[in-house]
Amino acid sequence: MKSIKILLSFALFISALYGFGQDVKLSSYQFGEGLRLTTNEGHEVKITSYLQPYFESKQYTEADLNAANRFRMRRARFRLDGETANKRFSYRFQFDLTGNGEFEEQQGLYLLDAVINYELTNRITVSFGQRATYTDNRELFMLSNTLQLVERSRLTSAFASIREFGLFVNGNFRTGRGSYLRPYFVLTNGDGGNVFNGDFGGLKVGGRVDYLPFGLFTNLGQFRQADVMRELTPKLVIGANFSHNNGISSRRGRESGAILYLNDNNDFSLPDYTKFGIDFLFKYKGFSALGEFVKATATVPDDITQRIRNDGSIATTFPVNGIDDVENYVKGRMMLGEGFNLQMGYLFKSGFSLDARYTHLNADEHSFLNNPTFYSRPNYYTFGVSQYLARNYGAKIQADITYVDGDNINDNNSNPIEGNEWIARIMLTFSL
Template sequence: MAEKVQSSSGFSVLGVGLRAASVRFANSGFSSTEPFAYLEAYQRRWTQRFVFRPDYGGFKYGGRLDFLPFGLFTNMSQYHEVDMMRELVPRLVIGVAYSYNVGMSSRRGRGSGDILYLDADQNPSLPNFSKPGVDFLFKYQGFSAVGEFVSTAATVPNDIVYRVRNDGSLVTTFPVGDGDDVENYVKGRMMLGMGYNIQMGYLFKNRFSIDARYTHLSADEYSFLNNGIFYNRPNYYTSGVSQYLSKMYGIKIRASVDCVDAAEGSNDFDGVAKTGDEWIFRLITSFAL
């Protein structure tokens, strides 16, 4: 099974945060079967790889609350999807999260300066981006199940006059359909909509695992998720097998097959219309600590 990722790569992150935990103790020591919860909050600002590139927008604020009703997982394994520890009693973590990006200048908030808009004085005027989500992870004796739901939304400032093209030139057109529409043009370049994912798997005692996953994406009317080349594919069906070479989660060999439902209007990279299902086969060798 693919492991849970806690942060994105490719950018440096400066941030401050806090963590608060609620822990119960039983008699002489900590009882791992007692309910446990913790809260995380963060404030981040993206910095580019190149020092001389300007930084646009404001901070990204976020928080997450995790609740473990059956106590802690063995060796903090709630950060990995596969049940390598083969939990002897059921373990469950339920999480809720929310983030708010002030002045976003990329499709999903992972970069700065990728997509720029300016006001009448040619100062940056950028949309804000919010993302709430909820997820769970369950493990018991080699079986694991993961579910998550995420939605996104954007608010577009009403003082946008210019957009910056890839060559750096400024234009005042925001084509949508047969006319100009600033708000919906801006939203059409962002990842807006909702999605949910459910995944289940089983790890045998010889560290061989099987898993299956279903993912559904529902794009807003104006969203880059409707892009016919890269997205516009609402349903993903995945099945896979993995052989873990040790109890280190990242050392494994994995094979998987995906069936992707290509919606009407989907294209390949050559602009040829796609019809029916797409099939993707993967063979991965992973050596990660």
Template sequence: MKSSHLLKLGGTALLLLGLCFQAWAQNPRLNQYILGDGLTFTGDKDYTVNLRGYFQPYYEYKSFTDPAIDQGVQRFRMRRLRLRLSGEAAQQKIEYRFQADFSGNSETGDEAAGFLFDAWVAYNFNRRIRLTFGQKATPTDNRELWMGSNTLMLVERSRLTSSFASIREFGLFADATWWINGGHYLRPYLTLTNGDGVNVVGNDHGGLKVGGRLDYLPFGLFTYFGQFRQADVVRELSPKLVIGGYYNINYGMSSRRGRGSGDIIYLNNDNEESLPDYAKFGADLMFKYRGITVIAEYAASSATVPDDITQRVRNDGTVSRTFEVDGVQNIENYVKGRLMLGQAFNIQAGYMFRSRYSIDGRFTHIEADQHSFLNNGTFYNRPNYYTLGLSKYFGKGYGFKIQASLTYVNAAAGSNDIYSLPMDGDEWIARVITTFSF
């Protein structure tokens, strides 16, 4: 375990704790409680602390159109169980957040995740420019990923997100908000991270990841942080639109898409690590007006494979010089075949009625490169997803809601069922989730 990683995490934690203690030393009092927005305490010297959380009981049933598979698969679980502490010291221009998840699930639900989700401290140079250090959701992923999980229009995030997003990263994040004459806004973002997803507690493999995003808001800012929440519960009184694009490159990546460190290792003849560079770019938009929400996203990825790779490290730690693809030794194609390479687009739209019912739909298309882990028959190899959802919101915000969705999954030839057995046909997935936020 590298001491530098412990220092990073420990330093961030100490800063958060110090700020919390400082806030509580200022005779804190409960200022307000709003269902979904938590308990907000204020101090004598403009200190603010907010405590909130939510949990999501979840049910899923998957069936197959293949007549040879005569039984569906169901599961019950706690989809998310989050607790978040955040606050600000306005006079010192400091903001902070700590968020933990007790469910053991990742944000996209397709693999296990750690306990720590957010741990960062931000310094506001002025009302426009902010610098953040720590672990947080990265703005150089697609737009859906950095919207609150308890505000989603549908039960689950799109397959574009689970295929390409790195979710959370540890590093430096800079962002700004610039007002332009006429009520327009520009929001640029720059990131410099370790490129290994959440905090790394083992050896740090590869180099750094750099990226940027630029958002344009032609009709002004969204109401009540609506740019970072999905369903239009506030029913925007005037049209709101954000259009953005992003790019990032991970120099020396040792996982499929940048969510881990040391998952996939290659060596050269000198037994030194030699890892591929992984680039990702995309564009997206979100529109809201009087209960209508439209989100459209495009993402693509590519990889550059070093020409000095001669060995690969197996899961058990042994080394092999075999890189066979379709019975032929091909190092470049073998390496690419273990990465998430390809492109995808996702479009979803919904309408929030005044009765607080919401009807939503989504279409996601994924197009894998010839050599890509997106062709894996068990976990991917499914180019099209069609989803229809119905939600009921109680109260004014996102505090309590019940959602159900039905998804038709188009499985390409060569796909497998959940037991890795070949199947001939497509899939249906029914989901139900309840969200309670305090």
């Protein structure tokens, strides 16, 4: 029902756009880059979309279990970007008809981006609304239809909040000899995307600083993974990010109200969540390399005495290894620890790409990263091949295989198993 409403909204928007006058025209179209509509007054709308049908098969190295196979439409996204005639105001509206979100706990997340931008100066832009946050690792800057491998890294699924609602400020300053400095500031609700009901805890504040010593990437290449443009000179961006979520109500700031605690006065008392990271992206003549490091910590308030169960009932016990331990019980339900992701690949002139990735997660002693069903897997080794069917990201076929080094893991039904995992994935991407 939600997807139907979104489609109707999309149709009404296009109808309204043409209803404003007879001067709307198609100014450009490039396969994979979308449609660009303009008016004689200078208003502009860009329409992009893409589909990603997907297959996944999971095997266990030593357990006598049938393969866990899954077919699904991974993404079916539509995006509108518009600018006013004076170019100071712009907006973005993006939704996904599958409702899959980026990860499993985001089911039903149809609305992705709804943000208004204002160019305060030629170098500073202020945005308000819901969008991807600047305080996540660099991979979250990359559009989903431009990824080198079928899925994002496990570092992203472990620590990223992905989308948030709030105020975003970004700058773009030339610093001499062709280099650029790009600072970002973020002030959000810290509860993730689509918070239409309760808003728990305080605000989340953070930022990022990126430095590009060799100038800007070609055709937004800083925000796309494979080096489709085959940079003629080396391009590099290095950055650092930091965020502090004052009162978090989920594992990492992605699900508002998922995990709640109370004090003796029955007031909400929630832990703080702090995260920082460093990362880089390098591209040159078809070669690309991405590196990321993230660390997350938590501070638990002293006055927590109650917890709210999933069914809404109240409990006053916080069991950890047979004893009551409020601090470590709370930390055990959060994504705490550190990890890094390294990946690289080469895109041949024929459109064939070879890519590899290694991801390592190091969980704190008390962290949800130790959960045997979803995590407790410190090492991920991925090798992938892709065939780009266009000169950009318009169409491609991707396949990869991942070996997962586990540590006392469970299967998808929470049953303990022996050995490790193999995961094979295939995905087709077709963009407007």
